[in-house]
Amino acid sequence: MSETSKVAPHSLEGAEIATRRRIKNSMATLAMACAFLMAATPLLLMSLTVVVKGIGVVVSADWWSQPIPGDVGRVDLAGNTTMCDLGFGDPATCAGQGGITTTVKGMQPAIVGTLLTVVGASMLAVPLGVMGAVYLNEYGKSGRIARTVRFMTEVMVGVPSVVMGVFIYSIWVVKFGTAGKSAFAASLALACLMLPIIVRSTEEMLRLVPDSLREASAALGTRTWLTTIKVVVPAAIAGIVSGCLLAVARAAGETAPVVFTIGFVTTTNWSFSGQNTTLSAQIYSQLQNGGNVATQLAWGSAVTLVLIVLVLTLSARFVTRRFALG
């Protein structure tokens, strides 16, 4: 009797349990906050570093409109070229130093090249990838062909990007020689990289569309392909666009497939044929050049790349929202 009267109110009111639970709760909250900080800190530091180091050259209009200073490496190794020579220096400091202040100071070729290759790769990979995913999820389902394709896609997601570069190099650049190095060749390599990502993410999104919608459409006398176009894809469009965008952003930042296939230029090439360059390739080669100026060009390219991806993401979000409401 006395035992129960001791225990019962204790466990009912549970002052001690409540306290313990509060402590546990606080500790878990703290742990989560720490985890967030640990995840966010590198990201913040990275963004900050890239912007601080690169923004200086990017804000100039010349950066977007002028050719790449092709001889930074040579000049810099000679120890003669300074920021003033490239037109980036502070005019007051540079006033007495002379040098070539107007001719070489841009990154337009790489910006144009990046846009070309990414647009080209998207035009190749997005329709194919989305249609492939539609086949897998709406038609192939668990048939033998679909299972094989799905497995191959999964394998392809894991293939390192450099392998895609070597692959296109071997079937395209080797065949056509130096003339084969072009924005188109780079687009091919990036498309190989994007395709499995798009197939995977799109199929995942299509799978989320409830079967009840497909049934509702079928019950109104709609053929499967019309149901797919009118109901299933629109219902999943937001996710499909996000997935494609992820692939685009990934492709825009890829270096390895590009350096094998695109060649090198210092003047803007608006064509898919002929050698070209991209921002990621510039980051790579400018850092190899080494030296103060080349490093500046590399940081500037990094900021530009981040900006391009950011603009792409934001515009796609905007477009997706419009889609979803309409």
Add this chain to the structure above:
Amino acid sequence: MAQNLVGASETNQTGATNAGAETPDQPFGGLQPSRLIPGFGETPDTAVSPLADIPGLLVDEPAPDNPTVFEVGALNVFYGEFRAVRDVTMSVREREITSFIGPSGCGKSTVLRCFNRMNDLVAGARVEGKLEYFGVDLYSERVNPVEVRRRIGMVFQKPNPFPKSIFDNVAYGPKIAGTKKKSDLEDIVERSLRQAALWDEVKDRLNSSALGMSGGQQQRLCIARAMAVDPEVILMDEPCSALDPIATARIEDLMRQLKDDYTILIVTHNMQQAARVSDATAFFSTEESAAGDRRSGVLVEFDRTDKIFSVPSDERTENYITGRFG
């Protein structure tokens, strides 16, 4: 025929006891449940029924000249090797409400989905036996399932409006069927929404999303959507199971109105609903499959609704209806 009549008079006695006493525990006097389904291809012979002189009990006298819409004979539905439902034999009459009742897993939804070939969409589903629609074998190779589904509409258990506007939901079917003129579509949308008793509630917000409506409104929207393609038959798979009693009452009113123009088949868990709205009732039950490991469904009895609910000829029907489920 003779056996049938004997069966009827025997069971009518039980039924009379039923109507009089609260707890009918009298067995069927050794009468084996007839495999000849009463009511198949004939109208019940109410002249010999001792119930005929109990006023108000036989609510709905059958209209003997209603043409037969569906003639079902020895229908079996398989999922792969598994026979989900066996031996369904019934005839569904025009401009009547035919309800399917029975415990969960007895295959009533499965059978319903055969009537517009929705089971085609389920991998491995197969149908054997006779299922004729105005004399045409629905499962003949010459029959176009898309056209079948356009003529035989369906309303599902869970309201499943498309993630589109209210207008676009209703206009979807007509658009697919080829109606292009905006004014025609507007007429169809208004007519369908009026038929579904939804027009007054939504006429001012036709362009807002259908997903913002209440569950009852969504279900009526789905009914409107099904009627917009001007079907000949409407199949309803537990249309009220997700709705509250008020919304249910509205749908039931709606069904009674629609009966003037449409043939309706409804699956319901709610026996009162079947008794309230339907003219004919099919009772399905479960049984151990031949292998003994899975439960499959079987049509136990098909007859006029008043007969099923007052003088069922099968013991299993009686047990189910009186709440002694066996």
